[in-house]
Amino acid sequence: MHPRYGTGLGMSLLTVTNVGRRYAMRRGLLARAVTVHAVDGVSLSLERGETLGLVGESGCGKSTTGRLVLGLEAPDGGAVHFDGAPMPAVGDAAWRKLRARMQMVFQDPLGALDRRLPIGVQVAEPLEIHNLLNPSDRPARVIELLGAVGLRPDQAERYPHELSGGQRQRAVLARALATNPDLLVCDEPISALDVSIQAQAMNLLMELQARLGMAILFISHDLRAVRQVSHRIAVMYLGRIVEMGEPDAVLHDPAHPYARALAAAIPHPGLRGQTRPVLQGDPPNPADRPSGCAFHPRCPIAEAICRTSVPALLPRQDGRQVACHAAHRSDAGVHRERAA
Amino acid sequence: MPEAPLPVPSPPPASVARPPRRLSKTPGLVLFALGWIATMLLVALLADQLMPYAYTALDLRNRLTPPAFLSGTWAHPLGTDELGRDVLSRLIVSIRLSLIIAFGATMLSATIGTLLGFLAAHFRGWAEQIVMALADFQAAMPFLILALSVLAFFGNALGLLVLLLGLHGWERYARIARGLAISAGAQGYAAAVRQLGASSARIYGRHVLPNIASTLIVSMTLVFPEVILLESGLSFLGLGVQPPSTSLGNMVGYGREYLTRAPWILLSPAAVIVMTTFAVSVVGDWLRDRLDPTLR
Numbered sequence: 001m002h003p004r005y006g007t008g009l010g011m012s013l014l015t016v017t018n019v020g021r022r023y024a025m026r027r028g029l030l031a032r033a034v035t036v037h038a039v040d041g042v043s044l045s046l047e048r049g050e051t052l053g054l055v056g057e058s059g060c061g062k063s064t065t066g067r068l069v070l071g072l073e074a075p076d077g078g079a080v081h082f083d084g085a086p087m088p089a090v091g092d093a094a095w096r097k098l099r100a101r102m103q104m105v106f107q108d109p110l111g112a113l114d115r116r117l118p119i120g121v122q123v124a125e126p127l128e129i130h131n132l133l134n135p136s137d138r139p140a141r142v143i144e145l146l147g148a149v150g151l152r153p154d155q156a157e158r159y160p161h162e163l164s165g166g167q168r169q170r171a172v173l174a175r176a177l178a179t180n181p182d183l184l185v186c187d188e189p190i191s192a193l194d195v196s197i198q199a200q201a202m203n204l205l206m207e208l209q210a211r212l213g214m215a216i217l218f219i220s221h222d223l224r225a226v227r228q229v230s231h232r233i234a235v236m237y238l239g240r241i242v243e244m245g246e247p248d249a250v251l252h253d254p255a256h257p258y259a260r261a262l263a264a265a266i267p268h269p270g271l272r273g274q275t276r277p278v279l280q281g282d283p284p285n286p287a288d289r290p291s292g293c294a295f296h297p298r299c300p301i302a303e304a305i306c307r308t309s310v311p312a313l314l315p316r317q318d319g320r321q322v323a324c325h326a327a328h329r330s331d332a333g334v335h336r337e338r339a340a
Numbered sequence: 341m342p343e344a345p346l347p348v349p350s351p352p353p354a355s356v357a358r359p360p361r362r363l364s365k366t367p368g369l370v371l372f373a374l375g376w377i378a379t380m381l382l383v384a385l386l387a388d389q390l391m392p393y394a395y396t397a398l399d400l401r402n403r404l405t406p407p408a409f410l411s412g413t414w415a416h417p418l419g420t421d422e423l424g425r426d427v428l429s430r431l432i433v434s435i436r437l438s439l440i441i442a443f444g445a446t447m448l449s450a451t452i453g454t455l456l457g458f459l460a461a462h463f464r465g466w467a468e469q470i471v472m473a474l475a476d477f478q479a480a481m482p483f484l485i486l487a488l489s490v491l492a493f494f495g496n497a498l499g500l501l502v503l504l505l506g507l508h509g510w511e512r513y514a515r516i517a518r519g520l521a522i523s524a525g526a527q528g529y530a531a532a533v534r535q536l537g538a539s540s541a542r543i544y545g546r547h548v549l550p551n552i553a554s555t556l557i558v559s560m561t562l563v564f565p566e567v568i569l570l571e572s573g574l575s576f577l578g579l580g581v582q583p584p585s586t587s588l589g590n591m592v593g594y595g596r597e598y599l600t601r602a603p604w605i606l607l608s609p610a611a612v613i614v615m616t617t618f619a620v621s622v623v624g625d626w627l628r629d630r631l632d633p634t635l636r
Contacts, residue, residue, distance in 0.1 A: 072535060099537030112532040115634055116550050126536050161634045175536070 011084045013182060013215050014046040019068050019078035020239075021061075025287060034287045038064040040239040041078070043313070048182065051209065051216040053230030053247065055223055055262065059286060061239040062219045066185045069217055070102055071095060083182070100130040103176035107188040109168035113160040119171045120146070120156025126178040145174040149204060166197035170204070177208065185217045190225055198222075202229050223266050227251055235259045238284050238294040241313055245320030255320060255327040257299050293325065301326050370626045373619035380616055384436040391429040392417075396584050399424035404602045419604045421595070430586050431608055437581060438568060438588040438613075441502055445567045448506025450560050453513025458544050460514065461521035471518070475511035483508050484573065491579045501580060505570060509563040513556060520552040554628045561624025565617030572613060588613050 021039040026032075039061040046052050054062050067073045068080060071087040080087040082102065088094035103126075106112035113122060123142045127133055133141055143153045149170040160168055169189065176184060186205070190198040206229055209216055220226050226233055227247040234244040235258065243256040254260040261279045281298035284290070290297050296306040305325050313323040316331045383390060393399075399420060407419040407427075418427040460471040487504055494500060521544070524530035529551070533543055572589025574580035576596075581587040583594075588609040595606030 070535065096537040096539070099535060104532075104535050106532060108528075111528040114529040114533070114547050114551065117547075125533070125538070129536055129538050129542065159634070172532075 012045040013048045013083055014044075014069065014217075015081040016042060016044045016065075016069060017079050017081070018043050019065075019075040019080060021064050021068055021073060022076050036287045037239050037289065038286065039068060039075075042068075042236075042239070042241055043078075044234060044241065044244070046183070046215045046217060048215055049209065049213045050232070051206075051218055051230045053226030053233035054217060054219045054236060055221060055226050055233060056236035057283065058221065059283070060236045061286075062221075062236055063187050065236070066104070066187050066217060066219050069183075070104055070185050071098070072104075097130070100126065100132070100179040101181050102183040102185070103179070103181040105169075105172055105176050105184060105186040105189045108192055109165065109172045110160060112172050113168060115160050118157050118159055119151075119163070123156070123171065123175045123178055126175060130179055132179060141178070142174075145178055146171075148177065148208065149174045164197075165193050166201065169193060169197075169201055173204070173208075177212070180212065181214055183215045183217070185219070187219045188221070189218075191220065191222065198225065205229060223251065223262060235262065238286060238289060240294065240323065241321075242295070242323045243321065244313070245318075249318070249320060255316065255322040255331075256295075256324045257301055257326075258295050293323075367626070369622055373622035373626075376615055376619040377623060380435055380439060380612075380619075383432055384439045387432050387436045390432050393426040393429045395425065395429045395433040395586060397425065397429075399426070404598065406602070407604050410604070418608050419602070421602070421605045422598060427605060427608060430591060431588075431612065434586045434588045434591050434609060435612060437498075437585065438571060441498070441505060441571050441581075441587070442564055442567045444502040445505035445508065445571075446560055446564045448502070449508060449510040449563060449567075450513050450556060452506065453510035454517045454549070454556060456510070457514040457517025457519075458521055458548070460518045461525065462540060462544070468518070471514060475514050478507070478511040483570070487570070487574055488577070488579055491574070496579060496582060498581075498585075501571070501574075505567050508567060508570060509559075512559050512563070516555055516559060517552060520555065521548050524548050524551065554631050557631070558624050558628050561620050561627075564620045564624075568613055568617055 018041050019039060020037065020041055023036045023038055024033045025036050027034065042061075042065055044052065054065060056062050064073070068075050071080060071082075071090065074087075074090055082098065088098065113119075120139075120142050123145055124138050127138050127141060142156060146153060146156060151167060151170050151174065155163065155167070160171070163171065169192075189205070190201050193201055202225055205216065205218075208214075216229070218226060218229050230247050232245065233247045233250055234241045235250065235254075235256065236242065237258050243250055243254065243259045250259060251263045251266070254263045258279075279298050280300070284294060284298075290307075292308045293299070293302070293306040293311050296302040299306065303325065309325070311323045311325050311328065313321050314328060315321050316327070322328065322331075399416075401424065402413075402416065402420050403422060403424040405413065405416050405420045405424075408414050408417045410419075416426050416428070418431065420426055421430070456471045456474075460468040490504055491501070521530070524547075525534070525543075530543055530548055533547055538546075568588070571580055571587060572592060575587050575589035576593030578593065581590045583590070591609040592606050592613075595602075595609070598605055
């Protein structure tokens with residue numbers, strides 16, 4: 001599996017620069033409103049035909065990042081550029097037009113489908129909205145899309161509740177692909193599916209990407225799923241990306257202590273009984289962010305500097321990006337030894 | 341529900357087999373209610389043909405005649421009132437007028453309420469505050485007093501009465517429509533369609549409205565009987581339909597003076613009110629289940 005980088009020259013399909021998203025949260029009737037930094041200074045880029053996996057525990061800002069990338073929410077800071085152009089304001093005509101080029105696959109396929117309309121009608125809907133094809137050609141396109149995701153033509157007549165969970169997710173995927181989008185954001189696309197269906201869904205996604213060449217942002221908390229489909233992965237902790245690189249490198253030899261703990265949590269057959277590092281401390285409260293490196297209260301190798309200074313996401317010698325003081329220092333040390 | 345026909349040793353002719361099967365699945369009570377409503381609509385449509393007498397025609401020799409089944413004559417099957425007017429004729433005209441008022445007012449309040457509810461859900465912020473404040477005001481206001489004052493000041497044309505009754509109950513649709521539209525927009529199908537690039541008109545018209553229609557229909561069937569009763573109450577108080585026009589409530593109101601001597605004047609319109617409101621409730625409940633593809 002090799003990433004097929006950019007068909008265009010220079011500019012990435014998607015460039016996210018230092019975006020942040022804050023929510024005001026009020027606890028109790030008289031309490032002061034607390035600002036929650038759901039996403040805090042995230043930068044990433046995505047090429048055509050590439051899959052970026054976004055992992056992290058729940059509440060770390062993965063889904064918000066996905067919504068910012070799609071332009072469903074406006075960022076409080078930073079910018080999102082799609083195909084060289086800045087993201088238009090939410091809801092205006094240009095924004096609506098752009099929906100044809102970027103689509104989302106939802107976690108809950110039953111909730112994402114209108115239970116009163118047959119699948120075929122819903123798959124045809126993006127074509128109607130964006131006025132693509134002649135009305136007479138649309139039924140054929142619907143059959144083609146259903147075939148592409150492995151549904152039978154007669155299932156176009158079915159209502160969502162008459163299909164299985166895996167079939168519903170395929171229908172959602174068919175609808176998302178109807179306009180031939182350049183970017184697909186999959187927000188936990190497999191977590192509502194049976195384990196036996198998960199592998200099928202991921203294979204389908206990879207197969208469709210190989211054929212249609214769209215970029216995918218794959219958001220999941222399932223490390224093994226992310227590793228299987230992604231060309232690069234980004235690990236998020238408390239609204240920031242802490243490590244980004246090739247999936248095998250990040251998961252076999254994690255540089256950030258949080259990524260190390262995550263990778264250690266992947267169950268391996270045959271390693272029963274062996275002790276593995278377990279994260280200490282409580283899951284973080286995004287409303288009460290620790291100072292310095294947000295991970296320092298749970299970090300086994302935290303030092304004085306970690307409490308005061310926020311580590312930047314910097315590339316290492318091998319191209320991997322890490323946001324950790326200790327990792328930066330040891331990398332610099334290795335580099336010095338090599339140079340000597 | 342299996343769609344393939346079951347293997348039967350000697351299959352009956354298909355044309356005969358299908359319709360009775362569908363009909364037999366409908367409960368008897370619903371069939372009765374549907375039949376009653378159909379009868380009422382027919383009566384309202386064909387009122388001019390069905391009336392044995394003009395509803396204002398006096399027959400002073402036959403005043404307060406009892407109905408045919410209470411030792412009366414078949415000349416006046418449901419008897420006559422204190423002026424000798426035929427109760428059956430008056431009942432037929434009353435049904436027409438009351439149905440026009442009730443349907444008109446129910447449709448009006450459903451339209452107003454749903455529209456305001458969608459506006460509140462779509463714009464949120466101050467638009468929502470205003471709509472909800474109006475709804476609370478409407479719910480807190482004793483409607484009868486509002487109606488009384490409006491009718492007392494502006495007189496009571498039929499159009500005004502329908503408009504006024506159309507204001508009754510809109511706040512329920514507004515609350516339902518707002519709540520369901522917000523929850524559909526926050527997560528689920530409406531959010532999904534919005535992210536497909538759909539216009540607001542399409543989201544609300546094509547997706548949200550059909551999805552919440554079942555709830556709205558049920559609340560229409562709750563409001564419909566209330567409107568009939570409200571109209572009856574206003575007419576009973578002399579502020580609704582004015583003589584010589586007649587409505588069901590008007591008949592009950594004027595018949596109460598003869599309750600002991602000639603109860604038939606009051607009983608037949610009262611029975612029609614009860615039966616119609618009951619039938620509408622039954623049909624509404626059944627419709628909600630029928631309109632939901634997940635329950636079919």
